[in-house]
Amino acid sequence: MSAAGLDSRTGWVGRAAEPTLDPRGAAGRERPFRPDIEGLRAVAVLLVVLDHAALGVRGGFVGVDVFFVISGFLITRYLLRERATTGRISCARFYARRARRIMPAAALVIVATTAASWAWLSPLRLRESAREGIWAALSLINLVLARDGTDYLRASGPPSVFQHYWSLAVEEQLYLVWPVLITLAAGLAGARSRGGRRAGDEAGRVRPRGADRAVVIALLAVAGGSFALSVIVTARSAPWAYFGGHTRIWEPAVGALVATGTASFGRLRPAVASPLSWLGLAGILTAAFLLDRGVPFPGVAAVLPVLATACVLAGGCAAPALGAELLLGRAPLRLLGRLSYSWYLWHWPMLQIWAQATGRPLALGQRAAAALASLLLAVVTYRLVERPARSRPVLVRRPLLGLGLGASCAAAVCVSSILAVALVSVPGGTAAGPARPLGDPASAAHVHDPAAAESVLRADLARASAESRFTGVTASPLTSLLARALRVDRLPPDLTPSLGTAQDDRQANRCLAMFAQTAPAGCVVGDPAGRTTVVLFGDSHASQWSAPLDTIGRERHWRVLLFAKADCPPAPYRDYIEDALGRPYTECDTWRADVLRTIARLRPNLVVVGSQARDRLAGRGPGVLAGLVRDLRATGAAVVFLRDTPFPGFNVLDCLARHPARISACAVSIAASRLASSARQIDNRGAREGGALLVDPAGWLCTADGCPLVVGNVLVYRDWSHLSDTYARLLAPYLGPALAAALHAGPSGPARAPVGLWPAAEPGHREWRILVGDLARGPA
Structure with missing residues (x-):
């Protein structure tokens, strides 16, 4: 606040509070007391x-x-x-x-x-x-x-x-x-x-x-x-x-x-x-x-x-x-x-x-x-x-x-x-324990064979299609584990990452370009000598998948390049306003154009696109994202669009710290998760129309009853919307087969891909997308 502690007098401090001159003043005279200034401070x-x-x-x-x-x-x-x-x-x-x-x-x-x-x-x-x-x-x-x-x-x-x-x-x-x-x-x-x-x-x-x-x-x-x-x-x-x-x-x-x-x-x-x-x-x-x-x-x-x-x-x-x-x-x-x-x-x-x-x-x-x-x-x-x-x-x-x-x-x-x-004592401790695996990674090994992956997909598709209605969350190998997590009420003593360190559990995001950065960093993870080139492209909601892609790349000998920028939609929306900067995000436009030129030069085998579903862009329609996907496919790459993850919308760490003995109070309902938001559906539609394969991670994070914030002893989110690196890395055995299926399909699109036909959220549409829960059948 300005004028803090000041009164409207010019005399020495401690003078009488009452004015020493007629409040109407005299021509040219400076009044030691200004009642109007005191009233102006009130206004x-x-x-x-x-x-x-x-x-x-x-x-x-x-x-x-x-x-x-x-x-x-x-x-x-x-x-x-x-x-x-x-x-x-x-x-x-x-x-x-x-x-x-x-x-x-x-x-x-x-x-x-x-x-x-x-x-x-x-x-x-x-x-x-x-x-x-x-x-x-x-x-x-x-x-x-x-x-x-x-x-x-x-x-x-x-x-x-x-x-x-x-x-x-x-x-x-x-x-x-x-x-x-x-x-x-x-x-x-x-x-x-x-x-x-x-x-x-x-x-x-x-x-x-x-x-x-x-x-x-x-x-x-x-x-x-x-x-x-x-x-x-x-x-x-x-x-x-x-x-x-x-x-x-x-x-x-x-x-x-x-x-x-x-x-x-x-x-x-x-x-x-x-x-x-x-x-x-x-x-x-x-x-x-x-x-x-x-x-x-x-x-x-x-x-x-x-x-x-x-x-x-x-x-x-x-x-x-x-x-x-x-x-x-x-x-x-x-x-x-x-x-x-x-x-x-x-x-x-x-x-x-x-x-x-x-x-x-x-x-x-x-x-x-x-x-x-x-x-x-x-x-x-x-x-x-x-x-x-x-x-x-x-x-x-x-x-x-x-x-x-x-x-x-x-x-x-x-x-x-x-x-x-x-x-102050932070619940859950400050030293994290080793992360308990979500399932047996070896159980997903069969999906390295594309033909086996397609067979598994079609068998499970019949089961999934028997559901009475589309809930926005398909069944997955993690459904039973997530359902049990929703019933847990106490923070585990070996929580990892701990609440005190979770905000920094984003080591794989070191390549995320901040607001002012315009040159793509192009960090390489996975197997730098791999003959298969995979690009991750998008904003911070894409960058949160850096950790599992690193693991997948090392296991499958993929060279993975990371191109992600804070709050920068991968699709080229004109005059996109960045809230923190309070103006059009020109740095995003410059960065995106440079990344697209780099991808055209690299001619990768697969481009994985991720983006936060932004309500303010919903009115722009699906065409902009569809055009981006077509441009990426024109480089000869297969394109996967990672649907946006559930959105808690509140600081997860604060809520868990306030309710360490009742963490179920912090669970995110499906209605509040934005899984059914119009912005998410428009993004999905644009990616589908452009010819991308859609991968929906909702089944790894939620059941039809809600989305837990702690699974086993692992913290799922590190802030209001981003996955923790620790949990995201545990999803590598489930994401890897879906990406392998997309690579097998190649750039020609869904017609050759081992995918399932599933009702889209929009009435009157049918949607080709990978049912990620059916491609990786790990134990629940």
């Missing part, structure tokens, strides 16, 4: 809270931009006044003032949030939250969030309970250098400015001189450079643009520019100042109700709330009788403005911990209750912590004590967070 925090609580203001995130502009205005006005009255800027006094105002309340909320995470969240989330709490206390959380936002494997996790601290971090990073910037600019302005003084009159009005012109020039340079970066980075990487200080500094710089012109704005005629302030307030509200998260932000879109806030500040300098202060200066808004910092600190963890503890989104009444409860906590925090810490006379007089208070608060956060991590 900003209301927008943010209503947005985060989903209470009807979809663009309330612009409240943070309002705070940034207010903060730049107040801080710069304070520094300019100090230089005018004392001839210098005391960095020690400035940093001590910031520490007193920011750290006590911030540290209290961090410690309380960590304790609440210990009480109500899973042990795994507590570990993550404790680490993030340390980064928040050190004012570096924005960099962590920007990094995680560009990491595909982290970006889709639950929001951090300390995510809202990013704006505090941006401010503190900015104000680490702000007084130095102003001092240097003034010091380089010529002989008179180097003296460090400028004239002021008895009313406190500041008259710009050479030093002030130098400050304005410096602020213009900072604002212009940062805004240009904001536009550029927003188009390239939304997380870094949103959380980065380099793309946000122009916003407080705009407020600072208004501060340098306070005297000039104070001489505005009421006929100009009044409409200007109302126009600014209207602009802020317009941005809040028109913008949403579909608009690239900050970038150009941030201009509206930033300039609107500047208009309110500038118009209010003249204190026009009919200005926006008529509304903003009302007692309720001013009271809420004083509470805004503490309310901002409390509201987000209240909403997030409640939702994450229950494991489901909050209802409207619950969100409203969380917002009100956090406001009550803000009242207590303001009266007992925030106000005493910033106004205690001994702390005001002795800057070193103020700095020591801030350092002590940060140290307390670090110690409490480290203790929380050290004391």
Whole structure:
């Protein structure tokens, strides 16, 4: 939150709270107290809270931009006044003032949030939250969030309970250098400015001189450079643009520019100042109700709330009788403005911990209750912590004590967070045991003979076709094992991978290209000297099959090349928007084109395509994927399309850690697994129309009653949707025969393939696809 802990006064901390001048001001005079700013802070925090609580203001995130502009205005006005009255800027006094105002309340909320995470969240989330709490206390959380936002494997996790601290971090990073910037600019302005003084009159009005012109020039340079970066980075990487200080500094710089012109704005005629302030307030509200998260932000879109806030500040300098202060200066808004910092600190963890503890989104009444409860906590925090810490006379007089208070608060956060991590116990242990096999791999050896595979398939097809209706999950050799797993309630003591290490159980995904990468890595697994070349091509849902393909390649002497990129559909959908980047995924297009050229040059024997079924692409129809499959077959390769795996849609590790004695509560129902989603069916249809053989892994993961998350002692998923390497590798004896059958068919397609005829999900269609459960008859 911006303008954290600041009031609307320019005098020394500890001055009387009441204004010392007529609130209407006098022409050209700078008012020590600005009721309109206090009310404007209330508007900003209301927008943010209503947005985060989903209470009807979809663009309330612009409240943070309002705070940034207010903060730049107040801080710069304070520094300019100090230089005018004392001839210098005391960095020690400035940093001590910031520490007193920011750290006590911030540290209290961090410690309380960590304790609440210990009480109500899973042990795994507590570990993550404790680490993030340390980064928040050190004012570096924005960099962590920007990094995680560009990491595909982290970006889709639950929001951090300390995510809202990013704006505090941006401010503190900015104000680490702000007084130095102003001092240097003034010091380089010529002989008179180097003296460090400028004239002021008895009313406190500041008259710009050479030093002030130098400050304005410096602020213009900072604002212009940062805004240009904001536009550029927003188009390239939304997380870094949103959380980065380099793309946000122009916003407080705009407020600072208004501060340098306070005297000039104070001489505005009421006929100009009044409409200007109302126009600014209207602009802020317009941005809040028109913008949403579909608009690239900050970038150009941030201009509206930033300039609107500047208009309110500038118009209010003249204190026009009919200005926006008529509304903003009302007692309720001013009271809420004083509470805004503490309310901002409390509201987000209240909403997030409640939702994450229950494991489901909050209802409207619950969100409203969380917002009100956090406001009550803000009242207590303001009266007992925030106000005493910033106004205690001994702390005001002795800057070193103020700095020591801030350092002590940060140290307390670090110690409490480290203790929380050290004391938490993760169910299931931290040392994994050896994985129990799902069946006897030797039992599938007969399918190395394509003729035997076809005979087995047709015999089992008659049995499978006798089912009363299509459930989306065919029977497989693992059905009985999966059914037993659904009835297990306790985590096994030798769980592998353990919950504490499962997130990193993706060694075979080392070749997954991240967002910024455009050149295909082309990692080789299996038997590098093999004469049969197999290519795995797709996104992270394709990459999760890297481990079994490595095993299959070594056993069958296949050379396997891996081409997979995070959240990059293998089919060339135009203008595909990557959520984490907040823009068209051009890196995906470049990478895909390079991969397709490589495949054409390699002329592999088999291409295995995998992709997440994306609901937002369902409206594009099956034609794009069908065209991709035809292009791949034109290279002379047989093509297999791996149907998308069941989708838990929640963090599996967190759920199991919360319910170690009732893991069946975390099982995924068929209805929730997206197996019957329209996006999945359209992908399947496109692959079928293009001539691919379809392999459905659902039978290895689910029964008609649901999908277990632990099978034997093996963890099936490592996050919200991706298989663990350990479980995927155990599926090699079942995937291998299906791929061998596809190789036997060759590029001519289903007509020559040992496949079965099975009813498709779409009425009126018939679908050729490999019944993977019937090709590999291992014991259940």
